[in-house]
Every structure is written in structure tokens, then in C-alpha cells.
Amino acid sequence: MNKVFQGLEKQHGRFSKAWKTALALLGLVVFLLPLGARAATDIIKEIHVERRGGGAAESASVLAFVSAKVGDEINRNVIAKDVKSLQKSERFSYVETKVERVASGYSLTFVVDPKLRIRRLEIVGADYLGNKKVRELLELGAGDIADDATIAAHALKVHESYHKKYFPETKLTWTITPVTGMDVADVRIEVREGARATVKEINFVGNDHVSARQLRRAMKQQREWWLSFITDDGTYNPDDVATDREALRRAYLDRGYLDVEVSELTVRPAGKKGLSVDAQITEGAPYHVSGVSCTGVTKFAEQDVLAALRLQVGELAAMTNLERNAQIIRDYYGARGYIRTGVDININTDTHQHTAAIVYGVREGLLSSIRNIRIRGNTRTKDKVIRRELTVSPGELFNEVRVRNSQKRLQNMGYFKFVDVTPLSTSKTNEYDLAVDVEEDRTGQFMVGAGFSSIDSLVGFMELSQGNFDLFNWPYFTGGGQKLKLRLQGGSTRRDVDLSFVEPYFLDHRLLLGVDLYQHDSFYYSTEYNQKDTGGRLTLGQPLGGFDRLNYIYGLDSFNIYDVSTNASTLIQQEAGARVKSSFTLELVHDSRDKVFVPTSGNRTSFSAQLAGGPLGGDTDEYGFQARSTQFFPLWFDHVLNVRGQMAVVDSYGSSDRVPLFDRLFLGGPQTLRGFKYREVGPTDGAPNYEPIGGQSMAFASAEYTLPIVEKVRLAGFYDVGMSWQDAYYFNFSHLNSDVGLGIRLDFPGFPIQLDYAWPIHADDFNNHPSGRFSFSIGYVY
Incomplete structure (x- = not known):
């Protein structure tokens, strides 16, 4: 019996193992079947497009922005991205999705509300500008989006145009009428122009010590006057x-x-x-400085800080002067590495004595140094071109004055729209990185134009220039800080070709290298002859510090006097033919002008000495000296006084018995004595032609006062005086020519225009008291 039970137990064990295996397989199948079913039912089976509120919608315009496709696995992230894509298209004012389960998958529906498009645009009420002009300003038409935001954005131009025409209260209203069953609407815009306003009067009450004229000049809002059609003065601007x-x-x-x-x-x-603008003023009394002191000064002796100030006891307590001296204190600290020093102006007034004790409250900065200099934003200009203009270096004290000057130097390069130089904090509290952020500007220029000058009549020109040229940066040729200019000019009285190249840092040193090549064929110098000049200059310029530079110039030129009239005097006929001139010039230049183009302050002075021929070879043995200076004085309200003068002497030596015609000194015309014909002030060859032959000594001076009328337009009043004498080193100031006149300056960059009318006051015997003259020229002389 025991054996029987033992056999049954063995069979039962084998049976149990088989069942366990079967059950495990069955469980695996049961587990995998739902997964397969779930995978099959997570598929997008269909995609639909509906209009919100019902109705058909154009599927193609929606699906073009959708990435989900039939057969893709349903994915919430993908659907969310598709919704954002539809919203960004700005074609729909409403976007929504619906996901519904269908047999063996999902149905995806995009519900949209398309933005209306303009079918018809009607404009009414624009009596002054005209409905047609308003339509042009709106830049809207059939097919454009018709919603409030779009129309409001386009209406801004209409508002601006009316504002310029003195309509400060113009309003635009509109109605959008949808067309049933279509995605279009009819738009009607009504213009309510309002009353046209100009400021006729600006009145002040209580201004006993400051004139109404001085106060009006301080204001942005101006009253109407007879030149308002040019200046726009009188336009009422509430701001x-x-x-x-x-x-x-x-x-x-x-x-x-x-x-x-x-x-x-x-x-x-x-x-x-x-309109009348009125102001009530209670002046009080003027205050004078009774004392100056500082608080918070611990890093330096207080008397040393005060000694740097330009504020004296007894002078007027003018706010601009107080602020200027606060900046002096900031610069005192900043130049010594104490950055971010703050200075408060505290004014303690004595209302009985009308005095003010000025106390400058100093919040001393931390002595800091520069760790690194980071240059950012220079997509074309090389780093080294920017770094060489900086007057600070890593490892130095953080000199805020030099940093500010560095920023000005970069701005004056003309390469950048924007320059910002700021300190960046580092892990050390007394160490900063200097960030130099720039935004590149266009530095290349191509100009084609034509004009008329009182010297050379009708003239046309073509000019190609690159102010940030790089000779070795193929194929772009930009970013190296060099300058290249090619100018072709031709007209009824001249044919010119000029090519110039400047490397301001030759061999990576502050040594300027300039190369100039030219050919000038001039028919306007004289009615007795023509002159053709061909040659070149090689210049090395060495900075001497500050605003001074020393230039070494070698020139090689060929001058050809041709087509000499048979009626010309013997003196002129003997000048006929070509001569070679080999010369060396030493020139000292001081230039502290605030701007190269249309300066308002500063000085430019040059002294030069030239030797030609002799050891340098050529056909011309001569030498000369020249001094030129121009000073700009900034006056009130952007008025500028410019005083300039020039003296020169030229003489022959060695084998030359005379100074050739092409190097003699002439005056007269738009750039010198404006009341006289071009080159006709000075000696002539006598009867019967009285042809100007220039002199060997010359002196000239001019004073010009300019005031702005509108942007880039200035009025000028001037006085010129000067003379050219026949002999070298001969100056007779009792025999001078002079004139007085009025002019207009059109300060167009690259194409400045000078219009003048001058009346002679004194004239030499050669000019026989000429009448007034009009002159027109392109370009200014400083």
C-alpha cells in the first residue's frame, strides 16, 4: 500500500509541475493581449477641422500648420505644439482641439475661428488729407486681416500725419461688418480730424528778471512765426x-x-x-555761493578734493555749475580707481541774505581694478581694432575717466550705431571685468550725384568708400579699421580721379600710413590755359599725444599747363608744358574739434614747411611755409562762431628762377573771399588781359556766425578779409580785400552744400570794386 501511495505522489508531482507551466503561459498571454489592444487603439484614425459655432472651415489652411498625422500615436505634447503653431500664424482668433475615442483609435478635431479678411474698405471724413491719402497711410486693403488690433496699429501713421499738420485731436473710429457665410468683412473707417491748432502766443507773468525771449528759447513748444512752414514751430504738442x-x-x-x-x-x-500757452512764474531772488564743503571724504584730504572744484564763493549758485562740480568730484575719485562714487548736492540757503552754502555729500566707491576686457557685438570689426582705441588695460586700476574717454573714441570711429562700456562684477568685490558692447553700423558708402558749383559749373560724381576697410580680409574687405575711398568726378570744366587709402595703425603701432593717388584735369582755373595734375602722396603720421600729430609727407607730381591761348601774356605762355615736382612736407597738426563734420567747439591748427627739388630731384626747386587755424566757439542755443585764418609764403631757389603758376597763392571764391570771383584776388599779368597769376605771399581771415533753423539747416552771416601779394615775405595789410555776406548751410552727411551771397567792402585795384556775388559749393572748408 505504501508503495502505491508513493507512486501516486510521484505522478502528482509531475502533474503539478505541468499545470504550473501552463498557468504561467496563460497568464503571460492574458497580460500581453491588453497591451497589444491598447497599442492598437492609441492611434489617430482621423483628423477633422471645424469652425467654432458650427459650419465648414478650410482644412488646408489649418493642416498646413499641424504636424499630427493620421496613423500617428496620440500625443498630448504634439497636439499642444500644433495649437501654438496655429495661434502664432495669426490667422485664427480662436483655436481648440477635441479628442474622441472611435473604433480602434482616436478622432482628433481642430476647432478654429478664422480671422476675418477685408472685402471692402471705406474711408470717410478725411477732408484735409483726403480719403485717398488716408488709405495710403493705412496700408490696408482687400485680403488684409480685419480686426481691431490690426486696424489700430495701422491707424498710428494717420495720427502721426495729422499731428504734423497741426491736428492734435484727430480720432479714427471703425466698424467691422462680417459677410454672412464667408470669412470676410466690410470695414468702414471714419476720420474725425478735429480743429487744426497752432500756438500763436507764449506768455509769461512774473518774469521780472529773465526775458520772455530767453524763456521761450528754453522751451520745446514754440510759437508760430514766418518760417514755420520750414521749421514746424507753432505745432501744438501736449507732451x-x-x-x-x-x-x-x-x-x-x-x-x-x-x-x-x-x-x-x-x-x-x-x-x-x-492757441496761447501761459505760464505764471514766481521768481524769488538769485542766490550766491557763500561756502563750499564736502562730507564723507575719507580716502583723500578734503582740501585736495575741494581744490579740484571750479566753484568760487560769491559767484551765482547756478544749478548747471553745481552739477558740473559734482561730476568733478566723481571724476576725482574715478580717475584714481574708486568707481561708482556717488555725490549728492545739498544746498543750505539763507533766505534773508540770499546765499547758498553748498555741501557735496560724497559716497566713496571701492578701489577697484580691471580683470579682463570683454568685447561683444562686433560681428565685422576685429577685436584689435576696438582694443587699440581703449585707453585702459587689464590689470590697471579702474579709471572711470579713461573708460569714458575710451567710449567716446569708439563712438567717434563711426563704425558703430551703439557703444556702451560698463563694469561687470566678478568673484572679487574689488575687481571688475570691463564690458565693451557695440552694435555694428554700415561703414560702406556708394554715392552717385550731380550738382552745380559757381566754380566748376555742372559736375557729376561717383564715390565708393569704406570707412572700416581691411585690405587682407578676402572677400569682404571689412573690419580692419582702414579707410579706402575712390572718387570719380566729371563735368563741363573738370575731370578728376582720386584714390586714397589710410592705415591708422601701420605695423600695429600708432603710426598712420596714407597713400593718395590722383589725376585732376581742370578747365576752370583760367580762360587762358588748362591744367592737368597727376601724382601721389605718401604720408606717415605720428601722434604726439593729446590732440597733436606730426605728418611726414612725400609727394611726386606732374603738372601740365596746356592749351595756352595765343593771346596769353608772355608770363603765362612760358609756363606751358609739363613739370615734375618731387617734394617733402613736414606738418604739425593740432585738432581738438568735437566733431569732424559740422563741429561746434574746439580748434584745428596746422603748421607746415615744404621743400621741393634740390636733393629730392624733379624740375621744380622751391620751398614754402603755411599756417592755418580755425576755432569754433559754442554760444547760446546751438549758435556757433567760427573764426579761421591762413598765412602762406612760397619762393624759388637753386636752378628755378620763379615759382611756377601751379604753386602760386590765389584767393577769391566760395572757400576764401566769397565776394570775389574764383582766384581773382591778387596780382595779375597786367594789360590787356589782367589774368590772375597768384602771389608768393598770402594772408586770409574769416569770421562766420551760424544758427540752426531746422535739423541739418543753418543760417550764416560772415566777414572775409585777405590779400595775395606778388613777392615772397611781403605783407601789406593796408591793401586788403574784404566782404560781408549771408548764407545757408545744408548739413547733409557726405554731401554738405554751402549757399552764400557776399558784398565786397574793400577791393584792390585789380578787382575794380566788383558788385555782390552768389556762390554755391559742395563741401565745407575749416
């Missing part, structure tokens, strides 16, 4: 009126009136179409 209250207060503070009060400016009608 300007709002800020002019502080401008008037500032005008008094800058005159020491520290207690001044200015009321809110009021605007009222003046006449039928005019």
Missing part, C-alpha cells in the same frame, strides 16, 4: 507743454534762482485757429 514747466524752472535754476516756482502751463484759444 512738450507738459515738460516745458520743468524746462522753465531749470532756466531759472541755471541763473541762481533757487526758490523759483512755475505754475502748470495752461493752454487756451487765441483767435479762431490759434
